[in-house]
Amino acid sequence: MFGPFRITNPLSGGLLWKIPWRLSKFQKRRHRERLRAVDGVVATIDAALAKQGQVLPAVERWKAEMPTEAEMLPKDKYTLFDRKAKRYRKGIHKLPKWTRVSQRVNPPGF
Amino acid sequence: MSFFRITLHRSSIGLPERTRGVLNALGLRRRGRTVFHPVSPQFAGMIFKVKELVRVEEVDKALTKREFKASRTPDPGFYVEKARTRVDMGAGRQT
Numbered sequence: 092m093f094g095p096f097r098i099t100n101p102l103s104g105g106l107l108w109k110i111p112w113r114l115s116k117f118q119k120r121r122h123r124e125r126l127r128a129v130d131g132v133v134a135t136i137d138a139a140l141a142k143q144g145q146v147l148p149a150v151e152r153w154k155a156e157m158p159t160e161a162e163m164l165p166k167d168k169y170t171l172f173d174r175k176a177k178r179y180r181k182g183i184h185k186l187p188k189w190t191r192v193s194q195r196v197n198p199p200g201f
Numbered sequence: 202m203s204f205f206r207i208t209l210h211r212s213s214i215g216l217p218e219r220t221r222g223v224l225n226a227l228g229l230r231r232r233g234r235t236v237f238h239p240v241s242p243q244f245a246g247m248i249f250k251v252k253e254l255v256r257v258e259e260v261d262k263a264l265t266k267r268e269f270k271a272s273r274t275p276d277p278g279f280y281v282e283k284a285r286t287r288v289d290m291g292a293g294r295q296t
Binding site (some may be wrong): 099125128129132133135138139140142143145146147149150153168188190192193 | 203204211215216238240241242245246248249252253254255256258259
């Protein structure tokens, strides 16, 4: 139970990374700012192309399918679908590279 | 003609090869690097591919490397006097 040779996760497995199950309010705030920054980039591209009368299909598709930060529900902002998780949701910070990828929508039906 | 002013804000470490390739093609090889590209669907598509990593503005003019550096360099607050050629009026020779 105690002492130098006790069986703990780091001792038996070597490496243990603990990811907290929820985001802190500061992480949530920075996450919202990143979402808004991506929205801003898309808006800039769209406005610049519109001035020249050009249309980019990828941007049109993004605008049609992806909600902006203000339109998103808190549930979708901070959690994502996971078929293995209890109640099918887990924190978005469990997604690899979650600060540098866009994950905004759920699979159909969820 | 307007330009995209693109700055690499987030590093591409650990991202897919395709993403890093797009950044290389844009000329963004280090974080904080700023490049200018004309507004066109081709460049817009490339920026769209890396939209999570960059900051983009639309500007009227593309700055050259030297102009860009000058725009970021603060006023040093002093200037260095240039050495002037002195003329000896009596002998009329330069020293």
